[in-house]
Amino acid sequence: MPIMPVTDSMFLLAESREHPMHVGGLQLFELPEGAGPDYVSDFHRQLMSLVDVRQLFRRRPRGPVGTVGQFAWTSDEQLDLEYHVRLSGLPRPGRVRELLELTSRLHGYLLDRHRPLWEFTMMEGLQGNRFATYTKVHHSLLDGVSALRLMQSSLSDDPSDMDVRPPWSPRVRTDVFSGGGRARESAAFDPVRAVQDLFQEVRGFGSATTKVINEAFREQSATLSFQAPRSMFNVAITGARRFAAQGWPLDRIRAVGKAAGATMNDVMLAMCSGALRRYLLDLGALPDKPLVAAIPMSLRTDASIGGNAIGIILCDLATTEAEAGDRLRTIHDSMLRGKAVYHGMSRLQILALSAVPLIPLAVGMIPGMVKVAPPAFNVLISNVPGPRKPLYWNGARMQGVYPLSIPYEGQALNITVTSYAGNLEFGLTGCRGTVPHLQRLLGLLEDSLVDLEKAFS
């Protein structure tokens, strides 16, 4: 197998105990009617019998062989499926609390590099006639959006479809594997990869691009006049993770957006803003200046060049404002101004401009680099569109799906939301040592939405 591209091997080189470089997904399923107590373990055994594993899930890193630290991929022909596909039980009483506790733990430790870089855990013992799965994939193998897509591609929109298709099966639809293409363009889930993509593109374009990037830099500095304050989220992080997740009906969010003349994405950001404000206030740690969020957005570029590009919009979260309505209005204006910056730009210009606030993250991944500059932003919030219709796995209806992302050095909290079957699903991944009582943010998100509903009723 070939030497890995630098974009892949970087995730292996930069990884350390403190910075695991894997993404994850938590999926909740309803047990189908008539499922007995052994349904999940029978299902697990059935999965174990599907020994056919697609090439991507056999890949494991080899090296670094030389001093340059370049990794190569090799194929594991003696894959130990029992190692990768696990069955776990939740302790009683098997509430969502116990589920998130176990998921946090699973997301906190490193993948074994001597094996293909993925784990799949089925979890039984969940209250309310449900079970769950947690998927963990190394970033050098799949980025977050592709991983979410991959999980969805192994499901069916037909509840009577009883054909088991785990994500690692060669029989799963392969359109999600078409590389960086569609999946990566739909949302810049991954700030470090975005910077790397830029560098690759710039190299491809040659020296003429220096001028383009310089222009973009000037334009940015003129527009982004606010500066992110230092906050408790922008510190060196440790290895353990805490994960919290919950869904909210899209109808509630849509109603607020309609009444306020804002987009659903604005309302989602306002929910985050209100929750973060309350969380920081309770800890006596709310900065005097408003928090700044980095939001990856799919942007239409200059039509003559064609296509879409991902731009990073730095959004004023208005966490210093006490009223929910005021916060939403400030966020809405900030997002409009952010999008306007990119108006008429080419794809490369958008890439170059977006990379600027992300570069500290990429630099922070290199072992030994210490961040001394103030943060370019305080929290990364991604919104990844998901399937509208309910999906099924062997007749088990998927009730919810929640993304687990990567906290970076200096960015201890990541919020990723995805839509699914009438809900907006929030996944909050935090550094356990830095972000205490992360799960409290779930209640605060609900409070925040209620405040918005009151402000615009």
Next chain:
Amino acid sequence: MPIMPVTDSMFLLAESREHPMHVGGLQLFELPEGAGPDYVSDFHRQLMSLVDVRQLFRRRPRGPVGTVGQFAWTSDEQLDLEYHVRLSGLPRPGRVRELLELTSRLHGYLLDRHRPLWEFTMMEGLQGNRFATYTKVHHSLLDGVSALRLMQSSLSDDPSDMDVRPPWSPRVRTDVFSGGGRARESAAFDPVRAVQDLFQEVRGFGSATTKVINEAFREQSATLSFQAPRSMFNVAITGARRFAAQGWPLDRIRAVGKAAGATMNDVMLAMCSGALRRYLLDLGALPDKPLVAAIPMSLRTDASIGGNAIGIILCDLATTEAEAGDRLRTIHDSMLRGKAVYHGMSRLQILALSAVPLIPLAVGMIPGMVKVAPPAFNVLISNVPGPRKPLYWNGARMQGVYPLSIPYEGQALNITVTSYAGNLEFGLTGCRGTVPHLQRLLGLLEDSLVDLEKAFS
């Protein structure tokens, strides 16, 4: 807090994904009469309320600060007890198989260095009215024997004693913490520490000791005429672990020993020998020459110098012999010869001689060192004496206790046995990638004991 001694910090420096440096213990308990379904989670909650944590369990490493890589201990005053003390459920049907599967997984990943280096997991959902605990402690904090003692010290021999005393509580008897003293002398559980102890002692004794060590080397090379063959256990190892455990009645082992004129330790080694022979035969991997085991033994030294010392005895396991009786006789003779080598030696001579076969392990721990020499032995087998009387934890009778040890580079399998309340408890810790179907050895140990019973009936 002070800079760590080199003997402690070495375990932190040498640790890598492939070589986790923690020891563990698995304890099985019977649920007390009348225990309801929430017994374990109530117990867990009770433990969480004991926020008083002794200093040893607050220690976490800081550094390396300089280029010399010396670690210092620091005290964690904001210890997150919820992180360290965990509650897990076993998947159905909750057999020992599911218990060992989870324990293997827990033993396979690294401890978080940003926190005090221990984890304690309570496991519910075990068949037969039982629950289990798994304790994981970093080797820089406690060696294996001390960790076993520590777990025992938090138990009571009185079933009506309902005073909860988890191992991290300051109210637990502290005699196990008295450092290297008694605990370390009772069995050289830990080959690398033994080598380090030697180097420390030699440094203390000055240059005159060179002569002593040279004499011991000569004596050894004259006596240990056999050489360990290369085997599948003596290769580079990977990070994941597999653990198997089972107890056998001491009465059965004693009966064979009596009939054969051998010690119980000889019979235990003969059980291992027969099981390893069958295991390797089934894999077509039995070496032509007999496997050699390294056995730490407590030895009486020259009375004029006084005291005991740990000697490593290299024992011919006779795995090339087909008859169980012949194997036991060869093992018995080999152990007698091994002990005779040390006869009349001083403590330092015993230390020096014992260190010789262990040095490759110590060297193999240093990152980048590649072992090219043939192995000095094939498998490390330790026998740690344990309590004779049944112990109780808040009325829950401990049914069994099984040690989990550290496979080293070039030593993919470790067998540690301990006695408890009329049983000899075997704990087999293997590198998952190198030692396939480790649990098969449990059945082969039983077969091996049956063969010995037949041979001497």
